[in-house]
Amino acid sequence: MVSSEKTAAACPAHAPSNHPEIAPSRIGVLLANLGTPDATDYWSMRRYLSEFLSDKRVVDHPRWKWQPVLQLIILSFRPFKSGAAYRTIWNMEKNESPLLTITRDQKDAISARLRAQYGDQVMVDFCMRYGNPSTKSRVREMVAAGCDKILFFPLYPQAAGATSFTANDAFFRALSEETWQPAARTVPAYFDHPAYIKALAASVQAGYDALSDKPDILVVSYHGMPKRYLMQGDAYHCQCQKTTRLLREELGWEKDKITTSFQSIFGREEWLKPYTVEEVTRLAESGKKKIAVIAPAFSADCIETLEEIKEEIRESFEHAGGEQFTYIPCLNDNADHIEALCTVIDENLGGWVS
Structure with missing residues (x-):
């Protein structure tokens, strides 16, 4: 206090x-x-x-x-x-x-x-x-x-x-x-600060190192927003895409090892796509049976990560035939x-x- x-x-x-x-x-x-x-x-x-x-x-x-x-x-x-x-x-x-x-x-x-x-x-x-x-x-x-x-x-x-x-x-x-x-x-x-990108990459690497079977792809899931906000000039979508690119470059990965999607859709209008819940289903159906998911838009784990990703999005992936779902926690209070x-x-x- x-x-x-x-x-x-x-x-x-x-x-x-x-x-x-x-x-x-x-x-x-x-x-x-x-x-x-x-x-x-x-x-x-x-x-x-x-x-x-x-x-x-x-x-x-x-x-x-x-x-x-x-x-x-x-x-x-x-x-x-x-x-x-x-x-x-x-x-x-x-x-x-x-x-x-x-x-x-x-x-x-x-x-x-x-x-x-x-x-x-x-x-x-x-x-x-x-x-x-x-x-x-x-x-x-x-x-x-x-x-x-x-x-x-x-x-x-x-x-x-x-x-x-x-x-x-x-x-x-x-x-x-x-x-x-x-x-x-x-x-x-x-989002593009070198110290933040390094911390993000280190968390991904630690998550992968803890797995005996490495994921086929990393899903980088950001909180969604209506698409019209992007058309009105909100830079959020661009910053999300750049975050994913900088993370991939820091990890030294090829483009096919990582993908960007958006979650937490509300209402009936079109939001930023692809939607995470649909993307993980598509990945499972296309043969990507092992995936990891990370949520860089959140500085701390919350309802959107602990309940939506770890429960709802996991269920969608497994229902579509996915076999290994790994959630990489937010950076939270790690050093x-x-x-x-x-x-x-x-x-x-x-x-x-x-």
Whole structure:
């Protein structure tokens, strides 16, 4: 928690004795991930899904048209289905989602690394775009702790309107409510950063090394988005394709050993293709009986990887005749990933710290 990192506030030098105490100047690094429900019951899921699906960056239909459908139809049944899915992956020991557990672990590891480098000059915390801890609450705590500069870091390697940019929106809204507003920076997409690509390749190599029978092909599955977003100028699709290419080059593989697809389709319109659930079926039917799947768009394992890939997509592959399905986990809090994230942070703190 931020409160455990606070330095004692004091009255400024040369100020009157009745001047409000002010915390020493610090720099905040605020990590941001997608979000998580507080619990798996109907009302917790409904609150979370309502916030998520009401975001214009996620569903851009006119509010007057979308909200009645969302509130009266979708949220009448979707929380039950989503809650059941979350219960299959829930961290029962801590009574929270794996995404929350992993993001906290990432924060702790990054905080330790930056503290060793910068001392108390830099403090680190995390927030969620939807659910808790909220972006607003974390910004408020950082400002109260003396942060006059905040580096906001959406943990999405490839940037998109429904991920990095809506996280930035929430950050800027939180800043707009502060009486005294700190200087702010946001970290851009880091999908082609050499440290990230090396960490990604190392995780693939480790996954393959642990298998006696090597996969015929690696499926690189990214979260999907409506195709029209690409046509409107969103660079996400291009960044995903480049991530796959850079990963293949780092591994030194031929093109036929790796393929790109997109998952988590929602609604009736066309999304980026090929769809992962259909691609794994096609691979199995074409003779690729052993596959591995990795999800580089996620910095931490979550419902889309632990339930959708490891259960739904696996079932599609095996139903089509697939024999060996290997899921390579997200980079989570492994050492290579933490070092890569810290390298990106160091670069974006340029001019703020020595």
